[in-house]
Amino acid sequence: MLLVLSLLAVTLITLDSRGVGVFDGIRGAAGDVFAPVGDAFAWVTTPVRNAWGGVSDYEDLEAENERLRERVAELEGNEDKAANAIEQLKRIQEQLNLGFVGDVPLQVARVASGPYSNFDSFRMEIDKGSDAGLAVGMPVVANAGETGGGLVGRLERVSRTRSVVQLATDPDFGIGVRLASTQDVGFGHGGGDSDRFVVDKGIEIGDPIQPGEVVLTSGLENSVMPPDIPVGTVDKASPNGSTGLQVLLVNYAVDFSQLDVVQVMKWTPQR
Known part of the structure; x- marks a missing residue:
């Protein structure tokens, strides 16, 4: 059957290829x-x-x-x-809009790290050093928006391209201060973890102190800071009966947790 079908298929293909009309x-x-x-x-x-x-x-x-x-x-x-x-x-x-710096040259720097080490939370590092003309003891300040900014700290260690800043929150950071309205002069230091600057010397009990009083650097002779840098504003004043003085708790002018850009005042104490 297969052979017959194959022969039939070959025959039909042959006839079709020769143009037989019936196939058309x-x-x-x-x-x-x-x-x-x-x-x-x-x-x-x-x-x-x-x-x-x-x-x-x-x-x-x-x-x-x-x-x-x-x-x-x-x-x-x-x-x-x-x-x-x-x-x-x-x-x-x-x-660049710090009105209290006067004609003191400034160096803008970025905060390179937070606390300088895990064992010293009152330090931070900035990305400028002696190559930018910085030296130990120079004040560090920052703008704080509507408050006009204020004191951050001072340079404690300086290398060619980096500097370590001792923050004003450090209990060992001590400076002379002056009250803006009364011109009373005192001495204060960082409050550590309390987040407030403490003025515990020089302000007598009888001196009238109002909350919100502006506290500035005193800038007296041989001071480690130039005058009129805002430190903060008085939050609370308490009498110390044993010393006859008032203790002022001062809210800082800058928010240390938000610092990313600061300025170094190229100012050194006059010896």
């Missing part, structure tokens, strides 16, 4: 007969073919979406960098 009619009639079937088959398989095309196109769409997502992330990153640069510029510009 048969081929046309078969086309007309089976055309609806072919159309129906194409219609039925269209979803399948579309689905297959969708599968093949899906990978291209995924790749394009991934590329677009990467581009969006890149643009968002650039936007964040630009916003950060603008904020840094704003903070530096704020530091």
Whole structure:
């Protein structure tokens, strides 16, 4: 049977190739007969073919979406960098408006680290040193927005490109102070973890002290600080009966937890 069918197929192919006319009619009639079937088959398989095309196109769409997502992330990153640069510029510009420094030259510096070490929480490091003209003992100040800024501390150690600042919060940080309204002179020191500067010498019990009184550096002869740097404002005044003096608790003019840009006053005590 297989041999007969094969011979028949070869015979028909040979006759068709020689252009026998009868085959043209048969081929046309078969086309007309089976055309609806072919159309129906194409219609039925269209979803399948579309689905297959969708599968093949899906990978291209995924790749394009991934590329677009990467581009969006890149643009968002650039936007964040630009916003950060603008904020840094704003903070530096704020530091240039310290009215109490007079004609003392200033050096802007960024805070390079928080506490200098885990064992000494009253120190911080800045990114400028002797190469920028800094020296031990120079006052460090900062702007504090509407309050006009105030005292941060003083340089304790200086290398070529870094300096360590002793903060005004250190209990061992002692300076002469002056009350802005009464001009009374006293002496105070950092309050440590209490977050308030303590004035415990020089202010007598009879001196009237009001909450909100501005406390400045005294700037007296041989003082370790120039005059009129704001230290803070009086929060509370309490009499000390054993000494006949008042103890003033002073809120600092700057927020030490928010420091990122400071200025060093290129001022050294007159000996």
